[in-house]
Amino acid sequence: xxxxxxxxxxxxxxxxxxxxxFSYLDLSPAGAVDKPSVAARVRDIEYLSSGLVRxxxxxxxxxxxxNPDLDPEKLQIALRWMLLNRVFDKRMWQIQRQGxxxxxxxxxxxxxxSIAQGMALRHGDMCFPSYRNQGLFMYRGMxxxxxxxxxxxxxxxxxxxxxxxxxxxxxSGNVFSISGNLATQYPHAVGxxxxxxxxxxxxxxxxxxxxxxxxxxxxxxxxxxAAIYQAPVILNVVNNQWAISSFQGTAGGDRRAFAxxxxxxxxxxxxxxxxxxxxxxxxxxxxxxxxxRGGGPTLIEHVTYRGGAHSxxxxxxxxxxxxxxxxxxxxxxxxxxxxxxxxxxxxxxxxHDALVDELTDEVLAAWKEAQKYGTMNEGPFxxxxxxxxxxYADPPRRLESQRRRMLEIEQNGGEQ
Amino acid sequence: MAQMNMIEAIRSAMDVxxxxxxxxxxxxxxxxxxxxxxxxxxxxxxxxxxxxxxxAPISEGGIIGTAIGMGVNGLRPVAEIQFxxxxxxxxxxxxxxxxxxxxRSAGDFFSPxxxxxxxxxxIRGGQxxxxxxxxxxxxxxxxxxxxxxxxxxxxxxxxxxxxxxxPVVFFEPKRIYNGPFDGDPDRPAVSWASHPKGEVPEGHxxxxxxxxxxVQPGSALTIITYGTLVHVAVAAAKTxxxxxxxxxxxxxxxxxxTTLTDSVKKTGRCLIAHEATRFGGYGAELAAIIxxxxxxxxxxxxxxxxxxxTPYPHAFExxxxxxxxxxxxxxxxxxxxxx
Numbered sequence: 001x002x003x004x005x006x007x008x009x010x011x012x013x014x015x016x017x018x019x020x021x022f023s024y025l026d027l028s029p030a031g032a033v034d035k036p037s038v039a040a041r042v043r044d045i046e047y048l049s050s051g052l053v054r055x056x057x058x059x060x061x062x063x064x065x066x067n068p069d070l071d072p073e074k075l076q077i078a079l080r081w082m083l084l085n086r087v088f089d090k091r092m093w094q095i096q097r098q099g100x101x102x103x104x105x106x107x108x109x110x111x112x113x114s115i116a117q118g119m120a121l122r123h124g125d126m127c128f129p130s131y132r133n134q135g136l137f138m139y140r141g142m143x144x145x146x147x148x149x150x151x152x153x154x155x156x157x158x159x160x161x162x163x164x165x166x167x168x169x170x171x172s173g174n175v176f177s178i179s180g181n182l183a184t185q186y187p188h189a190v191g192x193x194x195x196x197x198x199x200x201x202x203x204x205x206x207x208x209x210x211x212x213x214x215x216x217x218x219x220x221x222x223x224x225x226a227a228i229y230q231a232p233v234i235l236n237v238v239n240n241q242w243a244i245s246s247f248q249g250t251a252g253g254d255r256r257a258f259a260x261x262x263x264x265x266x267x268x269x270x271x272x273x274x275x276x277x278x279x280x281x282x283x284x285x286x287x288x289x290x291x292x293r294g295g296g297p298t299l300i301e302h303v304t305y306r307g308g309a310h311s312x313x314x315x316x317x318x319x320x321x322x323x324x325x326x327x328x329x330x331x332x333x334x335x336x337x338x339x340x341x342x343x344x345x346x347x348x349x350x351x352h353d354a355l356v357d358e359l360t361d362e363v364l365a366a367w368k369e370a371q372k373y374g375t376m377n378e379g380p381f382x383x384x385x386x387x388x389x390x391x392y393a394d395p396p397r398r399l400e401s402q403r404r405r406m407l408e409i410e411q412n413g414g415e416q
Numbered sequence: 417m418a419q420m421n422m423i424e425a426i427r428s429a430m431d432v433x434x435x436x437x438x439x440x441x442x443x444x445x446x447x448x449x450x451x452x453x454x455x456x457x458x459x460x461x462x463x464x465x466x467x468x469x470x471x472a473p474i475s476e477g478g479i480i481g482t483a484i485g486m487g488v489n490g491l492r493p494v495a496e497i498q499f500x501x502x503x504x505x506x507x508x509x510x511x512x513x514x515x516x517x518x519x520r521s522a523g524d525f526f527s528p529x530x531x532x533x534x535x536x537x538x539i540r541g542g543q544x545x546x547x548x549x550x551x552x553x554x555x556x557x558x559x560x561x562x563x564x565x566x567x568x569x570x571x572x573x574x575x576x577x578x579x580x581x582x583p584v585v586f587f588e589p590k591r592i593y594n595g596p597f598d599g600d601p602d603r604p605a606v607s608w609a610s611h612p613k614g615e616v617p618e619g620h621x622x623x624x625x626x627x628x629x630x631v632q633p634g635s636a637l638t639i640i641t642y643g644t645l646v647h648v649a650v651a652a653a654k655t656x657x658x659x660x661x662x663x664x665x666x667x668x669x670x671x672x673x674t675t676l677t678d679s680v681k682k683t684g685r686c687l688i689a690h691e692a693t694r695f696g697g698y699g700a701e702l703a704a705i706i707x708x709x710x711x712x713x714x715x716x717x718x719x720x721x722x723x724x725x726t727p728y729p730h731a732f733e734x735x736x737x738x739x740x741x742x743x744x745x746x747x748x749x750x751x752x753x754x755x
Binding site: 171181 | 441467468470472473475477478481482483484485486487488489490491493505508509512513517518519520521522523524525526557558560580581582625626669670671673
């Protein structure tokens with residue numbers, strides 16, 4: 001040790017022009033991590049926060065105690081949802097590049113998380129998503145055309161033109177409204193889960209943040225309350241290695257796995273291969289079961305990689321190697337499930353290509369329909385009067401007079 | 417009717433609503449077993465149980481954040497922030513989430529949280545137990561901001577707040593928890609027993625949100641104020657020998673512009689008073705409204721009495737607090753200006 005203090009400045013292992021280097025990732029072989037009973041004591045299962053739960057092996061077989069043994073039909077359905085997410089994102093990205101929506105965020109490389117967890121939770125369980133959970137909305141029944149209309153802020157926009165594209169919500173699907181403020185939804189999930197227990201119901205809550213947002217106070221508030229009251233909640237950290245240009249070490253990931261963030265509070269943590277649909281499904285079922293039996297919260301860290309830019313406003317080639325994703329040791333979640341199904345004799349390249357074509361057509365048809373409800377440049381347009389609605393259940397008079405004033409100005413330049 | 421101080425009235429409001437509606441829950445630091453540092457929740461946990469009156473950790477952001485989630489799941493949470501000075505760790509949750517949830521989800525989601533918090537000075541609390549941050553909250557679209565000045569209004573407004581589907585920040589001026597205060601620290605404390613607003617119905621009633629009250633009619637000057645300074649204004653007008661109309665705003669947002677405007681049109685003179693710092697304060701909004709609505713009726717510039725633009729000093733409480741002397745001086749200033 002040196003005889004004076006010094007700062008550690010976290011640095012990623014590779015910047016543009018460097019060889020990608022994922023040697024910092026601790027990996028476990030598929031099937032290597034034991035699966036405890038859901039009733040296990042936290043101190044006996046600390047190993048789950050440092051290992052890596054994996055089911056899908058390099059040879060495309062499913063291995064070990066966490067293998068959920070899902071029917072091939074279910075896996076084909078899962079593959080379909082992941083592909084839909086990817087095809088949708090690809091199309092919406094192009095649409096943004098054509099200037100037809102203002103902004104977009106894709107989930108490239110992270111699709112397994114939303115789909116596997118959507119499958120593992122019950123419909124009555126409430127989801128408090130982050131901005132890369134569009135797969136959850138899809139899985140929970142939101143129509144593509146409705147998602148597109150939200151991105152267009154058109155007359156069918158569920159948000160009535162009030163939110164940036166991708167900030168969806170689904171009351172009927174039990175998916176909460178996405179906020180642009182990061183990690184704020186984490187304590188909401190805990191409060192929702194506490195209310196569920198207070199009411200004597202067995203629905204649980206789940207929420208998602210990125211590795212970067214674990215540094216927010218709300219992350220810690222949520223964990224603290226979840227631990228104190230043993231709230232039936234699943235708290236997910238999607239560690240996709242990058243928070244815009246800040247690699248996960250900038251949020252403290254160099255020191256210890258994010259899955260271990262709850263251990264000091266007595267919250268079990270599971271570190272899972274986020275690109276392995278079977279593993280994500282399996283750990284989520286475990287955590288949900290534990291929560292429903294009064295076992296309290298679980299923190300799940302999904303080790304994955306942000307395959308694309310942070311958003312359409314971002315250019316990752318400025319801060320990370322262009323080919324980094326290709327070297328990511330946990331691969332691509334869609335490719336891995338596809339190869340597994342092929343290996344088991346339940347899928348083929350031809351079927352896969354046909355499915356991609358089918359989904360591409362489905363997305364295209366939805367886009368055609370969405371534009372009928374208005375685009376950024378062509379009507380029908382939302383009535384600007386509606387901007388004064390929904391501020392309050394019981395609106396103050398001043399909003400009514402401001403609405404009238406706005407209309408006067410729109411109609412005659414505010415004369416009279 | 418019963419005799420209640422503000423603490424008892426506030427407790428009664430929670431008791432009445434919890435008794436009527438099983439979805440009402442209370443959470444905050446020390447609110448459960450102990451009954452709150454100001455005793456506002458005393459006995460509620462014994463009566464309604466630990467699942468409905470929840471002792472929370474020292475985490476204002478966590479209290480408000482989880483309360484929002486409870487509200488989304490059908491509960492009607494009443495969160496106590498022990499001092500308004502400590503509300504700031506929860507500020508992002510109030511401004512970015514609680515206030516905007518209904519709007520951003522086009523009415524699909526909302527959370528009917530009421531945040532109760534003691535505010536104001538005159539209790540030797542120094543800068544961390546004396547602040548009046550109401551103007552920070554009135555500036556936020558999507559929340560209602562209330563500050564009662566007596567037990568009757570406190571109970572009626574708190575019941576209305578809890579039953580409202582809109583989020584409410586409910587400020588309780590702690591100097592007047594136990595009795596009205598005329599702004600003269602050298603006089604002995606008085607209780608609510610001799611004040612007409614200390615008579616409070618034991619059962620359910622509401623004071624509608626959005627209505628100001630003319631506390632004392634008058635013809636020479638309108639004093640627009642709220643909270644502790646309502647009592648200071650009444651006393652100061654008497655000392656100054658001025659026939660002042662004193663208006664208690666009560667509901668800061670939504671604001672009852674009509675009552676304020678009608679009064680100033682009648683008197684032609686207006687003094688606005690609050691404990692909070694002056695610059696950019698809530699009084700500036702009131703002054704702008706009066707100026708616009710009453711310009712041709714004004715016989716003197718609209719004037720303000722407010723806290724100095726410094727943090728709240730411990731040693732100089734009575735130089736800082738806009739008490740009776742400052743209020744009398746403010747009244748004279750407005751009265752002596754010729755049109």
